[in-house]
Structures are given as structure tokens and as C-alpha cells.
Amino acid sequence: MENKQNLLSKEKTTKQNRVWVRITAACNNKCLFCLDSDAQNWVLVKEDIVIQEISKWFKAWFENRVIISWWEASINPKFSEYIKYARELWYDRVQTVTNWNMFHSFDFCKKVVDAGLQEITFSFHWHNSTLHDYLVATPWAFNRSIKWLLNIKKYFPEVIVNIDIVVNKVNVAYLPDIVKFFMKFWVYEYDILQIIPFWRWFKEYKRKLFYNISENIEYLQKTWELSQIPWMYMWTNRFPAEAFEWYEDLIQDPRKMKSEVMWEAYLMFEEFIKSNWKIKPNCYGDACSVCFQKDYCHSYIENINTKKLDNIDTNDTIIISWEEFPSQVYEKYWDKIEDFKNKLKSFNKKLINIPKCLWWTWIYQTYNDIKQQDSLADYTYKYINNLYRIKSLNCKKCKYDKECKWIHINFIRSYGFKILEIIK
Numbered sequence: 001m002e003n004k005q006n007l008l009s010k011e012k013t014t015k016q017n018r019v020w021v022r023i024t025a026a027c028n029n030k031c032l033f034c035l036d037s038d039a040q041n042w043v044l045v046k047e048d049i050v051i052q053e054i055s056k057w058f059k060a061w062f063e064n065r066v067i068i069s070w071w072e073a074s075i076n077p078k079f080s081e082y083i084k085y086a087r088e089l090w091y092d093r094v095q096t097v098t099n100w101n102m103f104h105s106f107d108f109c110k111k112v113v114d115a116g117l118q119e120i121t122f123s124f125h126w127h128n129s130t131l132h133d134y135l136v137a138t139p140w141a142f143n144r145s146i147k148w149l150l151n152i153k154k155y156f157p158e159v160i161v162n163i164d165i166v167v168n169k170v171n172v173a174y175l176p177d178i179v180k181f182f183m184k185f186w187v188y189e190y191d192i193l194q195i196i197p198f199w200r201w202f203k204e205y206k207r208k209l210f211y212n213i214s215e216n217i218e219y220l221q222k223t224w225e226l227s228q229i230p231w232m233y234m235w236t237n238r239f240p241a242e243a244f245e246w247y248e249d250l251i252q253d254p255r256k257m258k259s260e261v262m263w264e265a266y267l268m269f270e271e272f273i274k275s276n277w278k279i280k281p282n283c284y285g286d287a288c289s290v291c292f293q294k295d296y297c298h299s300y301i302e303n304i305n306t307k308k309l310d311n312i313d314t315n316d317t318i319i320i321s322w323e324e325f326p327s328q329v330y331e332k333y334w335d336k337i338e339d340f341k342n343k344l345k346s347f348n349k350k351l352i353n354i355p356k357c358l359w360w361t362w363i364y365q366t367y368n369d370i371k372q373q374d375s376l377a378d379y380t381y382k383y384i385n386n387l388y389r390i391k392s393l394n395c396k397k398c399k400y401d402k403e404c405k406w407i408h409i410n411f412i413r414s415y416g417f418k419i420l421e422i423i424k
């Protein structure tokens, strides 16, 4: 794959110990798509809890990064003290994610930079005031923020500045222009986040904010193309993998699914699995059609209703399982598509978990074949390791599209969607 080096360098970053510490249950913007707006109660997290969180997750011998955030961390009066504490604890990198509102004073910026803040992620969702202010529902937000983006660059050039953008129906067609606009200010690191259908976003703004990936693929691909600029760093979050045809190095690490379901929503998903899907997550329903976790939740329902693969002669078959990192895929199957295909042929057995366009047997394991317990952890690990299979947008032209169970995401991350061959 052309972007192999990008993929391998990102792999190193995902091996960092990343610690997210929440210090404030409040925010001074009112973004239309706020994931957490229903949970904000204007309470500051207690100091002893914050200190405990910062120290508890630090791992000696790792590269440690703490992200002091959630919701708007900078409005907590002890923000700079927590930064200082993390630096004194030897965190390699102290970062925050912010809406900029507090950063519009030189004194504030100096205080937090002096305390040890090294990286700031600013949220911008448009490249002019009309629509940015509309999306964050805060007058003057854009003008204030852009002024301080320039000032941080001018007065604190040692601070790494990056930008996150929530992609939605209002801004998707302008996404490449938004990134190009901020490149003029020498911002070369972006976190591009797909809108997700939770809380009031979906209830109130379903028609206004949600968009169809295949109808907008042209704009997304023009944005991904910018990731090829040599000094550019682009991360993506919660997009369906098929949005990245030709740019597969941008597909999010599948292990991220673990933190999506096994942290705050743990009890809800645990109940879903333990009850054999009889008690569904409270977001289940209309929202599933635009949810990045659709395959995770719905595969469980489908798998639990599927019979086990019986009567498989293990002497005659081989299960093609994932490898944890693309570099491990390369180690096992080598790094060219032809090598991978030749390796599959060399097994000279019935292959399991490989689509029809790559091997004739076309047999897939289901969760019932591999499960050990009815627990969230068991399903999540097995989903990530085995059942997290994806297809190309072009698969809809294949005559096997409806029955196919595709291929594990790490093979697509390693070799690209072009390993799949449409069967007419």
C-alpha cells in the first residue's frame, strides 16, 4: 500500500499510554452536535479525584501523554495546577482539547504554557464566522478563536497546535477548504471526527446534521488527499471504514472500539450482551442507521441467532485470523497484495473468514463458534479480533454483496480495499 509508512508511524503513536482526565462537567459553548450536553451539570471534578486520575494511569517505561479535557477543561480554576502536576509527574506530553473561549487572554495563555501545557487541540467546524458560530451556537466564537490561534502561534511557537473538526451535513462539502484554510496558519495536524447520533444531536438535528457517506465521498476523499502532504498529520475518528478507499492508512485502529463500549457505556452494553440482546442499549432504534457502531451491535444480534459451524474437519481447514497490528500482518503474509494472495494459496486448505473474491470456500466463523462467556469483554475482544469485517463501497456492485461477510479490517488497513475484486 502506498501509505504504508504513514500507517506504521501511526502504529507507534497508538502504542503510547494515553490518559484522558476529565476535570469539568461544564462547557461555555453550546455546540449543536455536543456528545455530552445532557450530562453537563456545572460541577467541577473534585481535586483529589483529578490528582488520583492523573497519577493512577501514569506508566513508568511507557511514553505517557495526558489529555486534560472534557468538557471544557480550561474553565476549571485549577486547570493550570493540574497541568503543572502532570508535568512534575514526568508525563512526556500534556495536552488539552478546547473551544478556545478561555484562550483569548495573553495572561491566561502564558499561565498555562508556563505551567507546562505543550499541545492544544482547538475545535473549529468551519472557516468563517457565520457557520462556525451557528454550529457551536455561540456568537463571536470564530473571530475570537482565530485571533488566538494566531497569537498562540506568534507568542508561544513551542506549543503544538492542532485542530479538530466535527464533520456533519452543514460542513462536509467544504471540509477540504476548511483544512486548506487552517494550513495557511501553519496548522498541519487534524483530528477529523464523524458526527455520531447520541443525545440531543440526533433527537433535534437529525435532518440538519446527518449526511450520507457515499453521496459525499468526493469531498471526504479530497480531504484525505491532503493527508499525503509530507508534514501533515491527519487522524480520523468514528468514520465507517469504507469512507477511506485509497486512503486506508486513515482507518481508525479497530481496538478503539474497546474504549467506546467498555468505559462510560459499560453497564448498558454489558446488560445488552448478558441478556442475549433482549435488553437493548437505550440508543437502539432509529439512530442505528447512522451509527459507527452499527456493525458491532447488530453483529451480536445476528451472530447470536446463527448456528455454529459444525462438522468442520480441522485437518482440512485453516482459520485466517487477524494480527494485532498491520506490521504483524506484513510479517505473516508479507507486504504486497500478491504476496498475501500467494500465501493464501499456499495453505492449500479450506480457508475460513475470507470472502469469495479471494477464496472459493467462503465460510465464516460467527461469535457462536468462538465465544467462551456471555460477557461484554468476551464479545468485544472477539468482535475486534475476528468479527470486525468490512467491505468496500464498491461491494454493492458485486453479485455476492448481500450474503458476503467481507474481510477483517486489518487486512484492508494493510493491503487496501483493492484486494477485493468485484464479481459481476
Ligand code: SF4
Residues within 6 Å of the ligand: 197, 281, 282, 283, 284, 285, 287, 288, 291, 292, 293, 294, 295, 297, 298
Ligand atoms: S448501533 Fe448500537 S450504539 Fe449505535 S445507536 Fe444502535 S444500539 Fe446504539
Ligand code: SF4
Residues within 6 Å of the ligand: 355, 356, 357, 358, 391, 392, 395, 398, 399, 400, 401, 402, 404, 405, 406, 407, 420, 421, 422, 423
Ligand atoms: S467484492 Fe465484496 S461483496 Fe464481493 S465477494 Fe469480495 S468482499 Fe464480498
